[in-house]
Amino acid sequence: MASIRDVAKLAQVAPSTVSLVLNNKGYVSEVSRKKVLDAIEKLNYVPNELARNLYRNSTNIIGIIVPDVAHPFFGAFIGALEIALYKYNYKIMVCSTIERENAEHEIVDMLRRQMIDGIIMGCHSLEVDLYDNVNKPIVAFDRIINNKIPIIRSDHEKGGRLAAQAMLKAGCKYPLQITGIKNSSMSAYLHHSAFKDELSRNGIEVINYEMEWNKFDMNYFKRVAVDVFEKYPHIDGVYGADMVVCACLGEARKRKLDIPKDIKFIAYDGTFITESSFYNITAIVQPINILAQKTAQMIVSLIKNENIEKEVIVPISIRYGDTC
Amino acid sequence: MASIRDVAKLAQVAPSTVSLVLNNKGYVSEVSRKKVLDAIEKLNYVPNELARNLYRNSTNIIGIIVPDVAHPFFGAFIGALEIALYKYNYKIMVCSTIERENAEHEIVDMLRRQMIDGIIMGCHSLEVDLYDNVNKPIVAFDRIINNKIPIIRSDHEKGGRLAAQAMLKAGCKYPLQITGIKNSSMSAYLHHSAFKDELSRNGIEVINYEMEWNKFDMNYFKRVAVDVFEKYPHIDGVYGADMVVCACLGEARKRKLDIPKDIKFIAYDGTFITESSFYNITAIVQPINILAQKTAQMIVSLIKNENIEKEVIVPISIRYGDTC
DNA sequence: GTGAAAGCGCTAACAG
DNA sequence: CTGTTAGCGCTTTCAC
Numbered sequence: 077m078a079s080i081r082d083v084a085k086l087a088q089v090a091p092s093t094v095s096l097v098l099n100n101k102g103y104v105s106e107v108s109r110k111k112v113l114d115a116i117e118k119l120n121y122v123p124n125e126l127a128r129n130l131y132r133n134s135t136n137i138i139g140i141i142v143p144d145v146a147h148p149f150f151g152a153f154i155g156a157l158e159i160a161l162y163k164y165n166y167k168i169m170v171c172s173t174i175e176r177e178n179a180e181h182e183i184v185d186m187l188r189r190q191m192i193d194g195i196i197m198g199c200h201s202l203e204v205d206l207y208d209n210v211n212k213p214i215v216a217f218d219r220i221i222n223n224k225i226p227i228i229r230s231d232h233e234k235g236g237r238l239a240a241q242a243m244l245k246a247g248c249k250y251p252l253q254i255t256g257i258k259n260s261s262m263s264a265y266l267h268h269s270a271f272k273d274e275l276s277r278n279g280i281e282v283i284n285y286e287m288e289w290n291k292f293d294m295n296y297f298k299r300v301a302v303d304v305f306e307k308y309p310h311i312d313g314v315y316g317a318d319m320v321v322c323a324c325l326g327e328a329r330k331r332k333l334d335i336p337k338d339i340k341f342i343a344y345d346g347t348f349i350t351e352s353s354f355y356n357i358t359a360i361v362q363p364i365n366i367l368a369q370k371t372a373q374m375i376v377s378l379i380k381n382e383n384i385e386k387e388v389i390v391p392i393s394i395r396y397g398d399t400c
Numbered sequence: 401m402a403s404i405r406d407v408a409k410l411a412q413v414a415p416s417t418v419s420l421v422l423n424n425k426g427y428v429s430e431v432s433r434k435k436v437l438d439a440i441e442k443l444n445y446v447p448n449e450l451a452r453n454l455y456r457n458s459t460n461i462i463g464i465i466v467p468d469v470a471h472p473f474f475g476a477f478i479g480a481l482e483i484a485l486y487k488y489n490y491k492i493m494v495c496s497t498i499e500r501e502n503a504e505h506e507i508v509d510m511l512r513r514q515m516i517d518g519i520i521m522g523c524h525s526l527e528v529d530l531y532d533n534v535n536k537p538i539v540a541f542d543r544i545i546n547n548k549i550p551i552i553r554s555d556h557e558k559g560g561r562l563a564a565q566a567m568l569k570a571g572c573k574y575p576l577q578i579t580g581i582k583n584s585s586m587s588a589y590l591h592h593s594a595f596k597d598e599l600s601r602n603g604i605e606v607i608n609y610e611m612e613w614n615k616f617d618m619n620y621f622k623r624v625a626v627d628v629f630e631k632y633p634h635i636d637g638v639y640g641a642d643m644v645v646c647a648c649l650g651e652a653r654k655r656k657l658d659i660p661k662d663i664k665f666i667a668y669d670g671t672f673i674t675e676s677s678f679y680n681i682t683a684i685v686q687p688i689n690i691l692a693q694k695t696a697q698m699i700v701s702l703i704k705n706e707n708i709e710k711e712v713i714v715p716i717s718i719r720y721g722d723t724c
Numbered sequence: 725g726t727g728a729a730a731g732c733g734c735t736a737a738c739a740g
Numbered sequence: 741c742t743g744t745t746a747g748c749g750c751t752t753t754c755a756c
Contacts, residue, residue: 079749090727095751102752103725120533125513126454127749131732133450135515137493144479146672151475155468155496162500167510169461169493172479176486186491189449190733191459209444294672322676329678348470348618352646354653354678403733414743419735426736427741451733454748 078119087115138166139183139192143199144174144292148347156368164376173199187212194375200262213378220261228371228388229263235360235392236270239342243313244278246340246400252283254316297323313340318347341399356397366390402443411439462490463507463516467523468498468616472671480692488700497523511536518699524586537702541695544585552695552712553587559684559716560594563666567637568602570664570724576607576632578640621647637664642671665723680721690714
């Protein structure tokens with residue numbers, strides 16, 4: 077591995093001159109510049125980023141924690157974040173907490189150890205106090221951690237209301253919603269309670285079906301779907317996150333229900349799977365790209381020590397499909 | 401930021417002693433150890449990983465390139481890789497090439513600059529010569545780069561054959577396969593040609609429908625589905641990757657075809673979306689966890705300079721659903 | 725314009 | 741068992 081000193085030696089200049097050329101800083105005579113560039117070429121020299129990182133005390137890497145990369149919502153979010161952060165010259169390092177409980181500790185630790193410049197926290201931590209003494213850039217995505225850490229999320233209250241209104245308009249009388257909520261600090265709580273309230277205000281009571289929390293595999297959702305229809309065969313509307321609604325649609329088919337006549341479905345999130353199913357599923361669509369852009373912007377501002385808003389709420393909308 | 405020197409000063413020992421304590425190396429008297437630990441506690445000291453990285457000339461980060469993190473296959477692969485690599489104490493850094501053409505250059509560059517210790521290359525590069533002079537750990541996932549870089553993939557030939565046999569058994573006479581292949585170095589080529597050959601051997605000709613390459617969005621697949629049925633309304637079997645098969649199923653529904661009586665479907669990959677659709681889609685299932693484990697194992701061996709196999713081929717199987 | 729020198733924070737020889 | 745010292749490879753003052 078050629079170092080900057082080797083280049084300097086070959087070019088017959090000082091290491092600092094090489095550095096200036098590399099970083100396009102200060103003034104370097106054309107003669108020296110040429111000699112340096114030639115030497116770099118000849119030695120096939122590549123600067124060592126680790127030394128730079130040490131000097132600058134930063135890596136231009138942002139850590140991202142999500143429950144599960146393979147989940148369509150988080151997958152899309154991460155993809156969008158990668159692109160958004162790239163514009164600010166940051167790379168991403170992804171950690172999933174599902175199946176790896178201590179991922180959260182680890183990434184906070186990496187922040188402390190200077191391995192990453194900031195964290196985008198998109199999972200539902202149970203150990204909020206983990207973040208108490210970390211006075212470094214952290215942005216919370218769709219989750220309240222503490223009152224110091226800024227948060228970005230969709231307008232879930234409106235999302236829940238939109239869904240409720242669509243159910244009402246479609247003439248739904250016995251709606252059921254499937255929740256997977258640990259506690260009210262999770263913002264999913266917001267749309268589910270808005271959904272319930274809005275319907276209730278119109279004289280319709282929503283059945284709450286509670287799932288296990290932080291479960292994302294299709295087989296589990298299928299079991300939930302079976303259970304939902306066994307316990308509540310009379311329902312004529314289902315509201316829940318994309319994947320579980322997909323599973324319920326499949327179950328409705330097995331039960332030979334006519335969709336949307338017999339039963340209506342609205343999915344929350346509106347990831348590609350609501351469009352890839354047999355039916356186009358009516359969905360409340362979270363604007364993933366905008367969320368990612370805002371999140372990227374915020375973590376970068378935080379790193380630069382700029383002023384930021386404590387809360388960014390992004391508008392949400394409904395996309396009508398065949399199921400409601 | 402407290403440094404190792406501050407700790408040493410407070411503990412009244414030398415920095416090297418602190419280092420020994422931190423790394424649990426060599427012998428340190430209980431008295432010194434205690435003093436050091438106290439000082440660390442008091443100063444809230446956290447070692448700076450960047451300095452370590454510089455010294456060791458490694459970061460324990462593996463770069464992963466895929467076309468699209470949000471794609472269900474790659475999402476699952478990345479999730480599995482994260483877990484597999486975690487066991488070897490590596491973190492991952494993800495890059496998608498879709499929408500970011502130069503991601504590939506960048507990540508190779510990071511390898512050169514010592515920012516990452518190795519690369520798992522899971523996208524279909526068009527610039528194979530990019531890798532010619534990189535004499536560092538690279539593993540190719542499902543893709544031939546050059547004869548120096550080891551490859552891991554499923555047994556696609558068998559996958560194609562299994563699909564063909566299932567189609568035959570189901571009595572399919574006019575199968576169509578949807579490909580998205582750039583050139584024969586892509587291993588998708590293998591299963592598609594095996595599929596065609598196997599059916600041909602049984603007197604059945606497969607129609608080839610060629611999609612654009614490296615396109616992964618659902619809307620595109622839906623357009624493809626419409627086009628497929630418009631051009632070839634008489635087909636009674638569709639074979640292709642998960643997402644496009646999902647789209648075709650949706651189109652078949654619109655055309656009121658009876659599934660699987662009128663038309664059969666087999667999806668290649670078998671990601672969760674084949675199980676989340678209205679139907680359980682019959683699929684050739686790539687063993688993502690095993691692929692990820694083998695890939696992780698291989699890149700780690702490569703980093704450690706151990707001997708490795710040049711090619712690892714993992715068995716594949718068919719999962720019967722409702723569509724064939 | 726350019727070079728010498730200090731230092732980012734840590735590790736590992738090597739004396740003692 | 742512990743301290744001194746010399747780097748890892750780069751950047752940046754600060755003289756010249």
